Amino acid sequence: MNESNYKRRLEEVKKFLNVNDAKLISHYYVDSEIQRLTEDTGGCVADSLQMAKFGTEQTEKNLIIAGVRFMGETAKILNPEKKIYVLDKDATCSLDDSCGVDDFKNFCDKYPDRDIVVYANTSAEVKAMSDWVVTSSIAIPLVENLASRGKKIIWAPDKYLGSYIQDQTGVDMIMWDGACIVHEEYKTIELKKLIQELGDCEVLVHPESPRSIIQLADVVGSTTKLINASKISKSKNIIVATEKGIFYQMKKLSPEKNFFEAPTEGEGATCKSCGRCPWMHLNTFDKLMNVINQNNEIHLDEKTVAHAKKSINRMIEFEDKYYQKNKRAS
Ligand code: SF4
Numbered sequence: 001m002n003e004s005n006y007k008r009r010l011e012e013v014k015k016f017l018n019v020n021d022a023k024l025i026s027h028y029y030v031d032s033e034i035q036r037l038t039e040d041t042g043g044c045v046a047d048s049l050q051m052a053k054f055g056t057e058q059t060e061k062n063l064i065i066a067g068v069r070f071m072g073e074t075a076k077i078l079n080p081e082k083k084i085y086v087l088d089k090d091a092t093c094s095l096d097d098s099c100g101v102d103d104f105k106n107f108c109d110k111y112p113d114r115d116i117v118v119y120a121n122t123s124a125e126v127k128a129m130s131d132w133v134v135t136s137s138i139a140i141p142l143v144e145n146l147a148s149r150g151k152k153i154i155w156a157p158d159k160y161l162g163s164y165i166q167d168q169t170g171v172d173m174i175m176w177d178g179a180c181i182v183h184e185e186y187k188t189i190e191l192k193k194l195i196q197e198l199g200d201c202e203v204l205v206h207p208e209s210p211r212s213i214i215q216l217a218d219v220v221g222s223t224t225k226l227i228n229a230s231k232i233s234k235s236k237n238i239i240v241a242t243e244k245g246i247f248y249q250m251k252k253l254s255p256e257k258n259f260f261e262a263p264t265e266g267e268g269a270t271c272k273s274c275g276r277c278p279w280m281h282l283n284t285f286d287k288l289m290n291v292i293n294q295n296n297e298i299h300l301d302e303k304t305v306a307h308a309k310k311s312i313n314r315m316i317e318f319e320d321k322y323y324q325k326n327k328r329a330s
Helices: 003-019 032-040 048-056 069-078 094-098 101-109 124-128 139-148 159-169 188-198 223-232 244-253 285-289 302-329
Strands: 022-027 044-046 062-066 083-086 115-119 132-134 153-156 173-175 201-205 237-241 258-261
Touching: 003 022, 003 032, 003 285, 022 032, 022 048, 032 044, 032 244, 032 285, 044 048, 048 069, 048 302, 062 069, 069 083, 069 124, 069 302, 101 124, 101 153, 115 139, 124 302, 132 139, 132 302, 139 153, 139 159, 139 302, 153 159, 159 173, 188 201, 188 237, 201 223, 223 237, 223 244, 237 244, 244 258
Parallel strands: 022 044, 022 062, 062 083, 115 132, 115 153, 153 173, 201 237, 237 258
Antiparallel strands: none
């Protein structure tokens, strides 16, 4: 889109947010236009937990979430007094979808002596039945802390992130069998070839990727960690194994570097996986301008909100203490 069209859209969005007393909050994986509109209207582009936390600091009555449904739910859990809208209620997540509340309850009932730790990519109902909600940035220290207190763990829903945590910590974890349809597609042989072709390069990998991809990484971490790593990297060439919406932030911080998508197409493949999340793609300008309606509002019952909030707040308190302690130690 050319700059004058962008500016026209920006004015429309500013007016729209103002009239509706709303703030726009987006995930790193949505299209670059939505990320840019978010930043230019004073909103926040971040990972799922930071999105919800940012919402708690805003005075607007309405929060508009550009991302997927569980992000809207997390925003509602932390901001029950506000109205939360998502651009498209059909924007879901393969991890969330894999972990239905009844099946997960039956699974957990088999291991009553274990703490239930779930990733942020779950429904509000699954969060409500868990002991802890975690993001990829805090999962390892939190699991280590639980293990140091003699706890055994049920982990859900991402089996790859779960195996990565287990590899790093050696903690006893029973895994739910879920995966992200984007990260699961990265191809090891093709990634090795690309590394060889480029020579001087750094490989940044999100831990929702399979173990064989993680083993080729220079940096493994959350979206925020990967963005920071791309900025401080000394390499001119950066290969990234996560949803490619993130390239917008990386290129903005380091316009002089070359960014490459980790390959998702196997040798001889006749169809290509595009490294894009089909649900993140559902967030468009047109939907944004029509978002304030009953259909797009997130509604959760009070009991679910109260229980899920407890599990999320436990993580936030742990995270705050953990970073304070590390700051003092450094
Ligand atoms: S990229 Fe993967 S984990 Fe993220 S929302 Fe899409 S399906 Fe879910």
